[in-house]
Amino acid sequence: MLLNFFKQYFVLDDTDNDSHHSSRFRISALRILLSVSLLAILGFTSSSLIEFDASDESVLFVSLGILYTLIVALLLIVSRRFHEFAAIALASLIAVTGALFIGFSNTNDGVEFGVIALYSLPLIVRLFYSFKASLCFSIANIATLGIDLYLAQSQDFKTGSGTLYMQLMLFALLNFGLPLSVSRLLKTLQMSIDSHKELAENINHQSELYEEIFEHTGTPTLLCDKRGVVLKLNQKALDLFPNVSADTIEGTKINDWIASTSDASSRFFWQKNVSECVLKSNSKNFLEVHRSSLTTHGHYVLHLQDITHLRALTEELETTQQTNSRLAHFDSLTRLPNHQNFCNQVNHRIRNVSDYYTGAMFIIRISQFKLLNKQYGREQSNKVILNFSRTLQARLSDKTISGRLRGVKFACFMPVGQTYLIQRNLRTLIKSVLPEQIRIGEDILNIDYQIGVAYYQNEGETAEELLERCEMALEYSTSAERIAFFDQQLEAKLIQEHKLGLALGDAIKNKQIQIWLQPQVVSSGEIRSFEALARWRLDDGSYVSPIVFIRLAEELGLLPKLAENLLKQLVSVLEAWHQESIKTPIAFNLAGQELMNDVFFALLMSMTSERPWLSEMLELEITETSPVMTNPLIHKRLRALSQYGYSIAIDDFGTGQASMGQLIDIPANILKIDRRFVAPLPDDKRHLDIVKSTIQLARSLNMSVIAEGIETREQANLLISLGCDTLQGYYFGKPSPISDWTENNNEKAKQLRMVY
Template identity: 90%
Template sequence: MFLNFFKQYFVLDDLDNDEKHSIRFRISALRILLSASLIAILGFTIHSLIELDGSEEGFLFLSLGLLYTIMTSCLMMLSRRFHRFASMALPALIALTGVLFIAISGTSNGIEFGVISLYSLPLVIRLFYNFKISLFFSAANVLTLVTDLYLSRQQDMYWGTGTLYMQLMLFALLNFGLPLSVSRMLKTLHLSINRLRDLADRLNHQSDLYEEIFEHTGTPTLLCDKKGIVLKLNQKALDLFPEDSANDIEGTKINDWIASTSDASNKFFWQKNVSECVLKSNTKSFLEVHRSSLTTHGHYVLHLQDITHLRALTEELETTQQTNSRLAHFDSLTRLPNHQNFCNQVNHRIRNVSDYYTGAMFIIRISQFKLLNKQYGREQSNKVILNFSRTLQARLSDKTISGRLRGVKFACFMPVGQTYLIQRNLRTLIKSVLPEQIRIGEDILNIDYQIGVAYYQNEGETAEELLERCEMALEYSTSAERIAFFDQQLEAKLIQEHKLGLALGDAIKNKHIQIWLQPQVISSGEIRSFEALARWRLEDGSYVSPIVFIRLAEELGLLPKLAENLLRQLVDVLEAWHQESIKTPIAFNLAGQELMNDVFFALLMSMTSERPWLSEMLELEITETSPVMTNPLIHKRLRALSQYGYSIAIDDFGTGQASMGQLIDIPANILKIDRRFVAPLPDDKRHLDIVKSTIQLARSLNMSVIAEGIETREQANLLISLGCDTLQGYYFGKPSPISEWTENNNEKAKQLRMVY
């Protein structure tokens, strides 16, 4: 009971967001201040009574205490009905108190009490009046500050620098700091209340709008809970039950009014996405119930569609053999033969033609169709497929068999003469029948294709075999050469790559791929660093080119594991060199796929934390030709490695993905000039200009430059004269097994000098 009285008196109950909220706030603040003042004054009065010693000053303080107690109590009572008067009287009382204590009191404590009373005026006034009035009193208190400083000096009240700073700080805090902070808080609260009011208005408007939308959806609509109890229905839904009212239906279960025709035992049939039902009051009326969930409240919206006529039509169509044949042998969207029907037609054609029959089978795949699907949606994308199939059929001859395999793949088999057995002539023929543009609504889209072609020359092949060959050729089509032809060499190449991929997996698993080192020297001939190169030796003693097995490892997803094996091998060598004080770094190549791998990146970071010196001994070369190098995750991880102190080099600069963009996104400090720019030097002026500009670009970015592929003394001298920092190539040293540098207790590595 006392708590409720306390909340009501101090207006601490929740405030409504109406126009009177500011008045209620002022009343609350006024009563809180008056109550606090009364408690303080009572304490002062009681203390004065206890300390009363019969002196004239003691009676004066006691009298003042009693007077202020009476005045404050009166203001508290007046605040119930005359809060405006009380809110003016309270600052006046504080001001009077401050002036009296400064004027009458002869002690430093009394003067300071009066000064603080006057300093608190702007804050108290800001609670009841606007900011300008509060600012006026803050400015007026400059006079109070001057008076306080004057009296302090006159009475020698601990006058000093510390006292002056304290007085200035107190003046700034009470006159400007707190009033301005409170003003900011009040302004923020006012804005928040206005925003909440606007939000409430918008919510009410949205509620009315949704109510109107529900009523005018255009279809009979029900709203029900998870148990199937009808909460609301619109007028169109009510029209389905002509003999009943909304009050009769709302609050009852859906099962009381409709029943499932496909699953009569299921009481929750309406929870399916689509369910076919019948009205219990009229068993000849069929409905299709479409469910959508309202996840916020856990309710369901059910759209009822009258399908009585559609059901009759469907049953009639399903009785015809034509419908069954279409469903079994043709694509439902394009009406083209499906995969099985297409193969049957081609095989029938091949078996029933005369000798020396020639033909061409080709598969067409629409490129970047996923982007179209994402941009325009499934329905519009289906229109692209449909328009393409119609255009293709219109341009093909009557003797051509065409079909849709799956997704965005189409197959065609056409008879061709001897002229079109030449690839360039057949390529021209295929391009002529493919539409270059397709219209979607008002948009005209340029369509790109990938095409795999296989010839039939009466050799007994089946349609299935020809399609497999087309698929093989399709995998070798590129953005530059979109039409790829199958031949026996391609088939042998695919088989060889498959076997090589299996062998590569075993080699990585058994750690048969080793590290070789190639020196990187400075102009004096001293070895500055090495580049680590992977080498794979087969059982017969031959070597597989790194270009081949690195690409194969990337395609098979084996690159992170390969990089992990090589990194562990390399770190073991660097750790031995670190113990021998061999301060020669080794550059380690990363193609991007490794940095995308969380396991590999975690391994690299853990090795760094365990070996703080590793970032000085291990340099990271980023192969710029990798498409994933533009991924933001790689840029983020490279920045993290750079912060750990790793030197990062951009390898093969100028030959890969967005070269200039890499200089911005990757925190590299070394630039490697690719061998293809170095090989034509010094005779080719065009390549010389490219190398010069690359070195100047690196210098302007404070980056070091490494030139690779140097094979002659003239190339070396030229690059040194152009300002190249580091040189690498067969002229200085071919790659050699890392064991040559580590055998005999790292004897060769300790020398680390080459003279040319």
């Protein structure tokens, strides 16, 4: 306690080595000097009191001792707060004391004490002030040296301060030697302090820099020693432990807060490069610990990465991958194998049989499903598919492989014995497994199917080939015979149609399909108009029936392009006839698919706008047998063409889609009676009644009537008598190339004669 008190009182502790170190040094030196001086004066005063004899000299010494004691004690008291004043006062007191002893002392010791007191001033001044101030006092003491030498030579002070040599040595030592040495020492100490201060500032700067880097690593970071004791952690790491302070964690082991999930038995998981862990306070919070070694200190820097969301995403991804894998192999609605999975299973079954193996592959397509979808909605229609698949699965044997191909197509592959190789037996088997009725809510629906069947007889076919054959057979199923079997003739026919389709595409591209014209005459036999007919001649000189290639073009989506080529060819002829004042119109057939095509319709409208006369020379015949003729867009475009002045005829009336409804929806002014009603005339009374009623219907609607397919005079006279306006058929003229009517400057077209 006493030692600490003296350290604090004399400012001897070095704990506060800051920018105020100079002041602390001066205060410490001042207090030491004042304390020592006070002790010396107290000793002098005490001695004077002991030797006191009531003489004037004793009174003077005691009085001076008491005065000096009070002055030094006062300076010692104020030295803490007013150390500069105390230092000046101390130097002044020594200077005055020295001068008084030199001036008034009658003894050599008194003079010597005064000289030494003055000689000590440069050293004392140097302790509290600069070297220049000390040097000034040193120079001033030259006068003190002179006085001392003078007194030494005087008669009263022969022994004085000793020899001249000793006087000079004492002067040099006290005025220059010690002050210079102390100055050098103080300078060195000051440089050392400045150097340490700069070094401390650099260390503090580096420490702050490292602290900032550690705090802003971007990840939660811990610093721990080899034993796993946490030495430090940044704020991000502290955020992982809510309601816990840094002091609580620092000094504890990392195992107290984090547990390994990858290796639960490892106590030193944090020494691994990477380790997956979990917070002990929250088992749902997952971390990934990345270790870095600090080789200088042997400590570890641990970067903690919160992987809770990443782990959740990984689990979700795994679930998604499992779902995608299931979707990639199974139908999402029925859970039946999809096309690829079904083929893989069938191929695996075929490859892994060792004995003679027979089987049947068949595709089931639910008929009229689009109507069900439209009537009941998608959700209810999906229930139909689901109920059908479940019923089918329940009725099939365990050895049967089934799957959903697409839409309402299902495929089955079943092993069959020799009995079922007979088509009627296999047909019976297939019908037995198909549900005839499906319930939707309270409704019970009768279900119709179209089925294509192909046999497998251990001939090396693959599932893909069998499905392709089933598809071929399916295309030839009808409403009367819903189960169609594949055979070689069917395949040959389909291959031939495929080749014909390729050739048709080339023919349309190269504009090889030409227009032929067949006359349409009035009752007098004069040609009223023509019907444009398409003819396709092959390279071998043979012709393909229009019924065949028009149907094929419609199936392949080539009909709009074909119609575009024929229309351009026809319009060029009509343009020439218009210039020659030939006013005979030509009827052009449209199957509906062309009018649905935006490009073709735009072409027709642009031709009409560029040639206002075209609507008078071009008649449009709408093939009523086309299913698309019921489409509202067709009706809208036909009304637009009618407003432009086109005559519109309904071709093949009575044989197609909703005949009576077409008379309302289509703005037609011509009705054509199909050849199938004309051919039996005049002998068939039933057909005669149909023709009569059709003509009467047309008359009631202010429509003209054209009868086609007339081949005899009797048919012609009968139809004329019934009031038919226009007649067409081989009796009046067969179709001929359009060149027959345009050659020799349209000579034949100008004549417009018909010979009976």
